[in-house]
Amino acid sequence: MKQPQWVRFGELIPCRSAFIDAHTPGSSEKENFTIIGGGVSESPDQHVHIKATPGFNIGAAGQPPRCFNSLHSHDTAEVFFVLKGRWRFFWGETGKDGEVVLEEGDIFNIPTRLFRGFENIGSDYGMIMSILGGNDAGGGVIWAPHVREAAQAHGLVLGETGRLYDTKKDEALPDGEFEMPLPEQDWLNALLRPDATTVVKHYVARYWDMMAMAAQGAVKVIGEHGLLIDKPGFEVDFLSRHSPLAETLQAQKDVVLMVMRGHWAVNWQDKTEIFNPGDTVWLPEGTNYSLKVTASGEASLFRVTRTDDPAGLTWAGEEA
Template sequence: MTAPQIVRYGELIPCRTAFIDAHTPGSDQKENFTIIGGGVSESPDQHVHIKETPGFNIGAAGQPPKCRNSLHSHRTAEVFYVLKGRWRFFWGRWGTAGEVVLQEGDIFNIPTGIFRGFENIGDDYGMIMAILGGEDAGGGVIWAPQVIEDAREHGLVLGENGVLYDTKKGEALPDGVGPMPLLTDRELATYPEPRSDEVVSKYIARYWDMMALADGKPCKVIGADGLIKDRPGFEVDLLRRGSIAETPYTTDRHEVLMVMRGHWIVRWGKEAVVLAPGDTCAVPPGLEHSLAPSMSGEASLYRVMNTDDPAGPTWTR
């Protein structure tokens, strides 16, 4: 019998040089975390807690107030939920096409193929948890041209091989490796600029709405029949106290449990473990286990499971 793998919130190892904007003022205090899978980090310094990918990647971003993540795009799904704080998400070529503010527990399935960024607009250190589609998270990050240019001015150069080089440390592009080319005007014209109402109505679910719908059964959040109707290679449910029976069950899918509120106890065989907010638990296929809150009070978690759907683009104009 294979046991679940657990990554504790308090044991997460941050990387402060994960992406090209690591030296850019306003973005230079970010901390990135790779929990499951290789993620999309451009730095060899990024620590990976669980290397085996269940068909998707799990990561997180921690930022102090007023710190922002620069405009970028992905070819596959990028789903965030707010664990701590208050966050503003914005999108478009210059970040001005639309925006939305998310509170703790809210979830956002950001449409593929648009430039997006986000910033902590709360008063304390904030944390957002991320689910990235695909085994290799879609082949990396596509940066808006101005992000690459700003980074170069502050000593970071992204090679066409997807690796960062820090000129402040005396690093240079290796022989035969050129800088990452900027997107052309023709290529940039293919990136959609959806309005706020187009995105908010289809790609966002609010925490307290989901909690109400999870009374007596899991709330299907992302999936063919979810609140957010998408099939990005995984599905997401929100569970609260009483959403599922406390009897053992099995599934032939990878199951990743990400605790939002309260404490949850996972039992398998003669073993048991208690999960706290921010903890991530990867349950392997075929393992009989049970899941229940361990104390009274508010309790919720996101459950992510792989599907047979391809991890491809989701946005349509």
């Protein structure tokens, strides 16, 4: 049987050349982290901490104040929660269709067929944690045309294989490989253009609302019967120190625990480890485990569980 694995927040290894906007002013200081799975990095320099395939990918983005991630779209689900700081998420081909501000602990289940970007608007280095649908999330990033143009003006070219080439380092497309084609106009015309009210209603859950509900038990945040109704290939629950839990839990499918606040003892097979904010724990299918908060004060975590649903996402305005 596979054994649990984990990554400590303080041991995360960043990549600053992960994406096509790595040289673009305003984006050049962002850091990308791939925690579980292959992630979606376009750079061979990206470090992967746990090379497991639990049905989804876990990653993170760290950015100093006023640093932004450029507009892009995914073919599979993309979920973020704010670990540190204050973040503005914006969407649309030019980023002006709508925006929402997320505080620490808030979670955003972003629809597919929607260009999205995000900016740290706090006063300190900020961190958002991510969940991407599917075992293989690579090759699924589509950049807004103006992002591609800006990147090329600053020396970065994206090949059709999804790999970046840095002309500032005398890199060039290999013989026989062409540049990644820009999205066709018909595809751009079919993009979703929801307003902020619609997005917040269907795809954002606030931390303190979840904390209030968690006293009654684990809060189903994302899932068929969740606060954010969806079937993206995984479910997300929210737990607090006040959530009543069985003495022994079983990961009937692969489970990942992502600590938001406090110190949590996770026990399995007579082994106990203490996990802290920003730590990520993978519990393979079949693992029997227990959870306990080890200190006073605020304590919360997100629990991600693989499902058998496709790794896509159903927009709330459409028929399932």
